[in-house]
Amino acid sequence: MKKRLNRLVSKSILEKAQKNPSPSFDLEINISTFRQIIADSNDVGFRRFMVAQTVPAALFYIKGLTKVETIEREVLTPLLRCPKETLERTPSSEWVNLLSQDVVTVTELSVHETYEQAIPSLLTGHSLIMLEGVDKLITLSTKKIEHRSIEEPESEVTIRGPRDGFIESLETNIALLRTRIINPDLTVQVGNIGQHLKNRYAIVYIKGLCKSELVDEVCYRIACINEDVQETGAVEQLLQDEPMTIFPQLSHTERPDKAVSEMLKGKVVILLNGSPFALMAPVKLSELLNSPEDDYQNWVFSSLIRLLRYLALFISILLPSIYIALTSFHPGLIPTQLALSIAAAREGVPFPAFLEAIFMEIAIELLREAGVRLPRLIGSTVGIVGGLIIGEAAVRAGIVSPIMVIVVALTAIASFVLPAYSVSITFRILRFLMMFAAASLGLYGIILVYIAINIHLVGLRSFGEYYMTPFAPLKLKSWFEVIVRAPFTSLKPQGGQKNEQKMP
Structure with missing residues (x-):
């Protein structure tokens, strides 16, 4: 599955990164190589500094996607104030571990051995650090997340039920599902889609209720998508079994409660960053005539x-x-x-x-x-x-x-x-x-x-x-x-086992 997801990396970046697949121990070579790959884009921020006033380093970030206050407070300040003696008695091969574990206070930190691995993180709002004498790249989570507030869905009117709806933020949409399914079996797989946009998507399902064959099939079809997509409507057309039919082969919704209801039936939910609609697969014609309000x-x-x-x-x-x-x-x-x-x-x-x-x-x-x-x-x-x-x-x-x-x-x-x-x-x-x-x-x-x-x-x-x-x-x-909604007392619980809890 990882091999399939790796094929989704932008071809233009890959072609440039493959010429210099691994960073060098020389900081200047790494800076020059990185600027060639990123094509000297004007929205890429750059800052030189000295770690512990001893080791030259460089910081790259994308303006507008990165929270500058987080960089200054949790990245630059700890690195600049790092004790010089601590750095001198540590071998250069262990500097990355030292800085990531004892110095930098950012929650998410990753170490990459190639440009191919590091650049996608940079383009999603992470900061990238290069050190003199270190042949690895460090990315830190300093993303600035801006999105509209959670509102009532407009395309699906609710008479009775939850009033919150999905928005354009992938992390927020995943969180809306997490708050409803407090279960460790809830599984989220995140990847990138498209050649140039590299838009992020998430596959969400409940392990044990969803068939593994269905999950593998969904992952395979998404991995085969080479087109750049910005909305789940385009993804729906690329994933369907029969493209020449007018009948919808995936259902979509703006309501998290409907997505949760479908996952409890063993279905897979597909979320796309930038889209307030979630896709659900598979679907039957009878299900398109039902509403979660039932x-x-x-x-x-x-x-x-x-x-x-x-x-x-x-x-x-x-x-x-x-x-x-x-x-x-x-x-x-x-x-x-x-x-x-x-x-x-x-x-x-x-x-x-x-x-x-x-x-x-x-x-x-x-x-x-x-x-x-x-x-x-x-x-x-x-x-x-x-x-x-x-x-x-x-x-x-x-x-x-x-x-x-x-x-x-x-x-x-x-x-x-x-x-x-x-x-x-x-x-x-x-x-x-x-x-x-x-x-x-x-x-x-x-x-x-x-x-x-x-x-x-x-x-x-x-x-x-x-x-x-x-x-x-x-x-x-x-x-x-299907035709008549049976009383809940006549339905079997999930897994076919009755609830044996009694009143105290």
Whole structure:
């Protein structure tokens, strides 16, 4: 695994570092070599000083990433005030151990034998020290961490549950998981990703609950990524099993409680520095329709809401296409009174039902995207007011029928019920596909496309797990837990053992 992670080091730095793979005993040679590797960047701070007023030394750091007060207080001051006699009676080969153990007060200190090992630490905010007569490089943790405060997630609205969310700091996000899982089995593996950005990522899982094969597979796929990525959305596209599908093969969240819930199920959480979203693998389609709030409410309420989500799923995909198929190809299947009402509402409309639906759906999608891109205070207002104005104007102008406005509005509302935004986009695309099928072959077209979608889903996998579990392969015992949230008293504890604790 270490060999795989080492391949993620920047190629440009590696090519320069390999020409001078190891530091020299001569301080001036080391300074010159380092400046060639770092390309004399103006944001690299440099300071010469004398350790114990005897040994020449050099300090390098990145301005803006390094806390200067920490360097002055915990690095330079102890080194300058180091007793001269202590340094003189210690062999030069032991100077590094002496300074790291008895002089410098920084918590994290590492000793490197090559530039390839030391430079990545420097570029993440560590300070680098070179000594005359020492062929090793010392890096000290003097990072300056600046990030926004922990706030409530905006993409996942919480009615009941924790209000804190992930932010752009990798260390803070790991800490949010640590505070919830006070268990030594919680394992965090940190590495770098990309050729030039060398962005840091973390793989988090609970040892014993997560399969080792899954962890190895996640590590291997991340190690194979050579592209520079800044957001977990790009990582998600590079890690998925089937890149040509529109269905999400990893789930993402801004909520630490949801990430913890998934880890308790044996999943792996992937965090990326600079992104407030965590990826979770593997994922099943049924899990994308669940919300962590289901566990915080009474099981009856949660079960009814889950059933409502499944109903909303089919409404958002099938309602416009079924309306098109019935009015255009199968009017005999509509009850007489309802058929007369539809005919009266469509009187004077010059377009077929398919063009009506396409026009209204495109208008709804435009309003939805406009509401997202506009400032938050007016985005929701524009969506609501714009929908009312366009719908009313279209009906008055005779472009669409009133019943089509009802169908499209009900479809849009049903799509908002789905908790996962990524799968909501997928069903919006499938809705248009169903509409084209209904306009071509009627109900037969809808059935054919529905069968094709299910065939595709049955063969889809996420990190080796079947995407349609427990529906395909069929696991009847798991149906109850997927569609209906069972009471906690009927569920088995982790590991299948009951809690034997008794009241005193």
